[in-house]
Every structure is written in structure tokens, then in C-alpha cells.
Amino acid sequence: MWAQSINLVAAAFDISWLYQGLEDFKRTVLRNTFVKILSMIAVFIFIKDSSDVTLYIVIVALSNFLGNFTLWPHALKMLKKVQLKELRPFRHFVPAVTMFVPQIASQLYVQLNRTMLGVMVNEKASGFYQYSDNLIKLVLAFATATGTVMLPHVANAFAQGDMRKVKTMLYKSFDFVSALTYPMMFGIAGVSLTLAPLYYSQAYAPIGTAMFIESIVILMIGWSNVIGTQYLLPVNRVKEFTTSIIVGAVVNIILNFPLIYFDGLNGAMWSTVISEASVTVYQLWGVRHDLDLKLLFKQNWKYLISGVAMFVPVFWLNTHMKASWLWLILKVLLGIVIYVAMVLVMRAPVVDQVKDLIKEHKH
Structure with a gap:
């Protein structure tokens, strides 16, 4: 878990959203390609057997950190300096939370499927x-x-x-x-x-x-x-987007109990399919x-x-x-x-x- 925590630091330095907003995808694609190749080479050189699992996590996490860090030099040259007192970050707090909820909901039912399968089957x-x-x-x-x-x-x-x-x-x-x-x-x-x-x-x-x-x-x-x-x-229209994800999560949780009980792994898969279909149907109904x-x-x-x-x-x-x-x-x-x-x-x-x-x- 200590090794995985490097990913949290890496996430704090991730400004790929800036380049996405500016539609500069070339820079992020080149960055990702270079970092993935470097990470793969490091894995082949340093990972020898199953006891190297922590080292493997460190290599992957550090590659994420270095990859995110490489986007900063160009950003610092491109952006103008602003006074800290001019910033009003908290006006973005509520919109950020509304964007955060569907991410949590979608992750929740993916993790829940695995957990419920582990408890109800093996x-x-x-x-x-x-x-x-x-x-x-x-x-x-x-x-x-x-x-x-x-x-x-x-x-x-x-x-x-x-x-x-x-x-x-x-x-x-x-x-x-x-x-x-x-x-x-x-x-x-x-x-x-x-x-x-x-x-x-x-x-x-x-x-x-x-x-x-x-x-x-x-x-x-x-x-x-x-x-x-x-x-x-x-x-x-973030509210409708968020609601669709929550609908999918609720459908998934409800269906998991009977479907996993009667059909195990395949039941969980059908639950996933139906929940994703419910997300799509809700969004189509909304528009x-x-x-x-x-x-x-x-x-x-x-x-x-x-x-x-x-x-x-x-x-x-x-x-x-x-x-x-x-x-x-x-x-x-x-x-x-x-x-x-x-x-x-x-x-x-x-x-x-x-x-x-x-x-x-x-x-």
C-alpha cells in the first residue's frame, strides 16, 4: 500500500486535462507512449520473480509520476503568472463534486461485483x-x-x-x-x-x-x-449524467444478489450487462x-x-x-x-x- 501511494502523489501532478481542453493531444500521446515503453523496459530488466511484486508496483507508480511531471515544463512556459489573491477556487467546488460522484458510483459497482462474487461464490x-x-x-x-x-x-x-x-x-x-x-x-x-x-x-x-x-x-x-x-x-447537464450512473449502480447491486446466487460468475456478468444497458437507456431517454x-x-x-x-x-x-x-x-x-x-x-x-x-x- 505504501508503494501504491505513489500513485496518489502522481495524480496530484496530473495536468493532462489542461492539454485536453486545449485540444493538444499530440503532447499527451507522445508522453504516454514514451513512459509506457520506459516502464515496460524497466519491468523486463528488474522484475525476476513473484517476490518482486512491490518493486513492480513502484516501477509502474513512478512511471505514472514521471509521465505526469513531464507535462509541467511546457505548461509553465505557456501560462501567464497570476496573483494567488485573484484565484477563486471554491466556486468550482460544487461542480467538481458533481463530476466526482459518477466516478465513485461507476467504480463502486465494479469493485462490488468482485467483492460479492468472492463472498457468495469464491x-x-x-x-x-x-x-x-x-x-x-x-x-x-x-x-x-x-x-x-x-x-x-x-x-x-x-x-x-x-x-x-x-x-x-x-x-x-x-x-x-x-x-x-x-x-x-x-x-x-x-x-x-x-x-x-x-x-x-x-x-x-x-x-x-x-x-x-x-x-x-x-x-x-x-x-x-x-x-x-x-x-x-x-x-x-451533469445532473442527468450523474443520475444515469447512479441508476446503473443501483440496478447492478439489486441484480447481483439473485443472479450471482443462481449463476455465479456468469450471473455477475449478466448483472453488469443489464446495468450498463440501463445507463445507456436512461441517457437516451434524457436527451x-x-x-x-x-x-x-x-x-x-x-x-x-x-x-x-x-x-x-x-x-x-x-x-x-x-x-x-x-x-x-x-x-x-x-x-x-x-x-x-x-x-x-x-x-x-x-x-x-x-x-x-x-x-x-x-x-
Whole structure:
């Protein structure tokens, strides 16, 4: 715990939000890449066996601290000096707390799932839940990264009173995230039964079924990330965003008791899926008067059909062929080819979005 406490100090020096607000993502991405590579090299050099767990924690924590610290020199050059007596920090206290509550609520039910599994089933089931969740969230990071990029864009347009631009960006972002999350969801479901034993070993086979169920949250969180992070937060509707997270936490806690009791690990996964779906449904209900939900989902069927067309052959191969990393990679590549081909054939909106991005990059 002493070693982990370095992360608290590191968090105090984290000013990546400043660069996010200024839309200077290049600097933070380069910082993160450099620090992760440095951290990985240090792990390979200094970590020899399981007794080095404290040293491992120190390496990871120090890499976070140094990574955050590297953003300061440029910030100090860029910012103007102000008098301390001119600062009024406490006016931001209540808005900061309202932003803090959903973070706590979302962390609460993730931790509670593991704890309840440990108490009601056993510690092994709790570990399986954690490992499944780690892999799902790793994939999900690619989709939710759009929220980090879009939030300052939308906030800027809202500050200028350009609601038409806000909605246009939101519709495009929702379509783009859908185009990413459908294949991620069907892809993970298609290879999960093979991926878990290959990645963790055969002793961890139950993680495969858990991932198969939890893959649904990729789509749910992708959508709620667009509505919540890219719309409700930038347009200062924090209360509705917070309420949606609390609704998800309450649903999760209530469902955990019967579902874990009757179905153990898989029950906890279904509880997670339903709670994330409730967050998404609540947010969509909250914006029904502001956004055209029919327009929001108008082209989604194309990604759904493309995802199913990808899932069927990949899942069949996954259950009928011997498990190996080579075959797993080939199945992933096959899935990507099928999905992209289907999206191109059906002329899904994301095709035009990609073309526009390529044109802008050339200019």
C-alpha cells in the first residue's frame, strides 16, 4: 500500500486535462507512449520473480509520476503568472463534486461485483471476473477514446452557442462509435472461448464464457460514452449524467444478489450487462427531446448486419478448430475483412466519414 501511494502523489501532478481542453493531444500521446515503453523496459530488466511484486508496483507508480511531471515544463512556459489573491477556487467546488460522484458510483459497482462474487461464490470467481473485465475494457478503450477527443470540441461549440454544430458532431460521433463497437462486440464474442484459455491458460477457461457475455457492454458503454461524455457533460447537464450512473449502480447491486446466487460468475456478468444497458437507456431517454433518436439509430442496422455476418463464420471456426495463436490471428483478420467488406457494400455512413478524414489529412 505504501508503494501504491505513489500513485496518489502522481495524480496530484496530473495536468493532462489542461492539454485536453486545449485540444493538444499530440503532447499527451507522445508522453504516454514514451513512459509506457520506459516502464515496460524497466519491468523486463528488474522484475525476476513473484517476490518482486512491490518493486513492480513502484516501477509502474513512478512511471505514472514521471509521465505526469513531464507535462509541467511546457505548461509553465505557456501560462501567464497570476496573483494567488485573484484565484477563486471554491466556486468550482460544487461542480467538481458533481463530476466526482459518477466516478465513485461507476467504480463502486465494479469493485462490488468482485467483492460479492468472492463472498457468495469464491475468490477464484472474483479473479475470473477481473480478468474478463480487464480484456473487455482494453478493447473498449479504442472506442471511448473518441470521447476524450470530442468533449472539448463540443464544449467549445456549446460555449459559442452553436447548438446545430453540437448536434451534427454528436450524430457523426455516434455513428462512428457504432461502426467501431459493433465489430468489437461481435469480434470478442466470436473468439472469446479460444482467447481466454490461450491468453491465461486452460485453467482460466471460464473467463471465455464470461467475456462472451460481457462483450455486450462494449456497445452499451460506447453509446453511453457518446451521449454522456460527448453531450451531457459539455452542455453542462451533469445532473442527468450523474443520475444515469447512479441508476446503473443501483440496478447492478439489486441484480447481483439473485443472479450471482443462481449463476455465479456468469450471473455477475449478466448483472453488469443489464446495468450498463440501463445507463445507456436512461441517457437516451434524457436527451429524447433534444436529439432525434430515429436519426441517431437510422444507419445502425448496417453495422449490426455486418457484425453478425462477421460473427457467424468466426465463431464457427473458433468452436470447430484447434486453438492456437496463429489460427486466432487468422480468424481476427478474416472477421475484419468480412466486416469492412459488408460496410463498403452497404455504403454505411462511416465510409464517407473516413473519406472526409483522408481528404482533410491530405489538405
